[in-house]
Amino acid sequence: MQRVENTNVIYNFTPDMKPVQTVGNGDIIRFESNDCFYQQVLKNTDVLEEIDQDRLNPATGPVYIEGAEPGDILKVDILSIDIAESGCSAVVPGHGILPDEAKEAIVRIIPIKDGHADYLGLHIPVKPMIGVIGVAPAAADGSWPTATPWKHGGNMDTHDIRVGSSLYFDVAQKGALFALGDCHAIMGDGEVCFTGLEIPAEVTVRLTVIKDQKNIGWPFLETEEEIMVIGSGDNIEAACRAALSPMVRALSNFHNISWEEAYILSSLVVDLKISQLVDPKLTARAVISKHYLTAEGFLASL
């Protein structure tokens, strides 16, 4: 199995980024991922100023997938996320969704043991997830810092991006140019304080190209029981609109009902969920049970 070392990092998803490795269509590959601070935070501290701000949110890659062409879809099956033995979380006054209530900067190093995070005596079951994951954007969309989520993926901070999930991206550049990083041992919807439990990890994925497929517009995720579109925007309502619009269209096409009838169906069975409220763009997802629409049905109904 190929392995991408964690020294191969990008800080921007750009249309013309250069691949560090090439894999075949359908190959399984293992990524060493850095935490969002590039492991610069190693002890409890209130001095976050010492961190090199140019090394935040690295993503490992990018990897060129043979056969991927603009217009295809890249399917990413997340096979494993092996997190390190310790991670960290931070509060920075002025950040998070209660920026005025946070009075002091703190960092907490949080050890992981037997699948649980030990935090101040609390025993928190971990649910590892990938924060930053994406492909090279279309030239028309320009370049995106890895800290920002958009149509190419990026810092979506969506905790359903976990083992057993499959993520689908529109391929905008030859080879797709896939990268990932910024895993969290656990994070609640909203990522309210500005960080999750930030942690280095090794992530194994299978990368498969789906040909002759209409574009989705936004990243699309499949879990065991649900499918979802992940949208981002300048506020959460805009992110919700981005996520919901393709879902209503697909429901209309798949069930052969009018757009308005699909809008009603969405109001009954689609959950709009907050992913994160703290990145340069905010992220939400439109989630529906596979009882009403499968991933295959969604992709065939765009």
Next chain:
Amino acid sequence: MQRVENTNVIYNFTPDMKPVQTVGNGDIIRFESNDCFYQQVLKNTDVLEEIDQDRLNPATGPVYIEGAEPGDILKVDILSIDIAESGCSAVVPGHGILPDEAKEAIVRIIPIKDGHADYLGLHIPVKPMIGVIGVAPAAADGSWPTATPWKHGGNMDTHDIRVGSSLYFDVAQKGALFALGDCHAIMGDGEVCFTGLEIPAEVTVRLTVIKDQKNIGWPFLETEEEIMVIGSGDNIEAACRAALSPMVRALSNFHNISWEEAYILSSLVVDLKISQLVDPKLTARAVISKHYLTAEGFLASL
């Protein structure tokens, strides 16, 4: 058991509203609730203009609870929600979270059978919930149309307000003056098209006064496995801040950790969830597992 008939309705939660009935502390009482259209929509149609707009979102009540005084908390145990055999959903162009994509007004009458809604051939398991529920506001907060959610409750459209849940309100007026209405057979988070599956119902609740209790500020809900604060605001970020702030404070007090440490804990284990995006104020909830904070712990830690 006392019964409140569905002809006793209010369209505003006001500080000085007059009770229609009186119950004892701890009594179980049954409310007949109207749908949000006061049953004016009885067939598939595109002519919503014929509806009397002055009869939207009625709440049945209010009921005076003996012994309830300003400063107390009213606990509402939801014991049963028996929905009618048919409900309706509507699309109105210009409404919902995709107002520009909705081209025509439609109404769909949706029959309920054996616990499922039959919609265009789809068999949707119902999850009955209460849309409008609340108490008389404080004089300082003024009057609130039943269509609007705020600190007194109102149109929170939160699908966790269902059988088995307990809802807690700050009592602002003598007798609390409790009312409810606007049940939905099912509704997704967001209520994206502007309606859920709107349906008349009979709702049985137990009303209990908790004395000598600090104020919560916002309605607080307990389900079997979780607790949550339900906040509302002019946008969903404001609603999230309202819901999260008391949760962080309670976590800090309960676990005897600093506010900033509780902020980190929230970032790991609190989910900020969208309730609805379509009412005059928007509603979100800050949800946490009872593993980290019980209802009793929350109330003792305000």
